Amino acid sequence: GQQVMQIPQYQHVQEGEDFTTYCNSSTTLSNIQWYKQRPGGHPVFLIQLVKSGEVKKQKRLTFQFGEAKKNSSLHITATQTTDVGTYFCAGVTQGGSEKLVFGKGTKLTVNP
Amino acid sequence: GAGVSQTPSNKVTEKGKYVELRCDPISGHTALYWYRQSLGQGPEFLIYFQGTGAADDSGLPNDRFFAVRPEGSVSTLKIQRTERGDSAVYLCASSPSGGRGEKLFFGSGTQLSVL
Numbered sequence: 626g627q628q629v630m631q632i633p634q635y636q637h638v639q640e641g642e643d644f645t646t647y648c649n650s651s652t653t654l655s656n657i658q659w660y661k662q663r664p665g666g667h668p669v670f671l672i673q674l675v676k677s678g679e680v681k682k683q684k685r686l687t688f689q690f691g692e693a694k695k696n697s698s699l700h701i702t703a704t705q706t707t708d709v710g711t712y713f714c715a716g717v718t719q720g721g722s723e724k725l726v727f728g729k730g731t732k733l734t735v736n737p
Numbered sequence: 738g739a740g741v742s743q744t745p746s747n748k749v750t751e752k753g754k755y756v757e758l759r760c761d762p763i764s765g766h767t768a769l770y771w772y773r774q775s776l777g778q779g780p781e782f783l784i785y786f787q788g789t790g791a792a793d794d795s796g797l798p799n800d801r802f803f804a805v806r807p808e809g810s811v812s813t814l815k816i817q818r819t820e821r822g823d824s825a826v827y828l829c830a831s832s833p834s835g836g837r838g839e840k841l842f843f844g845s846g847t848q849l850s851v852l
Binding site: 629631655656658666667668669670673675713715717722723724725726727728729730732 | 768770772777778779780781782785792793795796828835836838840841842843844845846
């Protein structure tokens with residue numbers, strides 16, 4: 626079945642440093658979504674990427690979708706303490722059901 | 738409602754008991770999803786409803802798990818003969834029409850603890 630893998634599992638940075646998490650799918654995706662889950666909270670939608678090679682920016686966050694639509698990345702520039710949480714990618718398989726399959730997430734901690 | 742509502746927020750039960758978890762989606766959302774999240778893991782897909790029918794139940798781990806959505810709004814996830822391994826946060830999410838790539842709106846989850 627479809628698998629979505631994320632690395633790293635954990636990342637600890639000093640405030641002001643950059644952070645990147647990578648997502649890889651075993652199947653070609655029709656789209657990929659990114660969610661953020663704060664400690665004790667529930668996943669909250671950040672963004673969706675649909676097109677091959679697409680790049681989207683939200684303030685200090687940059688999201689990329691690979692040319693083959695099997696991988697994606699999230700990059701945060703100059704992390705802040707408010708960026709703390711777990712970042713999940715989630716994909717929908719091209720030609721499959723509409724179910725969204727999540728990766729295991731990357732837990733980001735930021736040292737002030 | 739303003740958001741996806743899940744009740745109870747916490748449920749403690751004994752091994753072998755039956756539990757029901759309720760999800761009230763955002764008003765007007767036709768698609769409803771159940772996920773299970775263990776500590777340190779990502780949400781694991783269980784089942785997806787489009788209206789009253791289960792469009793994809795491939796994530797239900799075994800026949801002890803069953804979910805219904807009889808009127809196309811509120812859904813109940815039912816777990817029979819609970820086991821300690823069922824302990825997790827059960828998340829419900831909804832989306833407006835369930836189309837490919839719609840963002841999901843998650844509830845706060847039900848923390849299930851099986852003793």
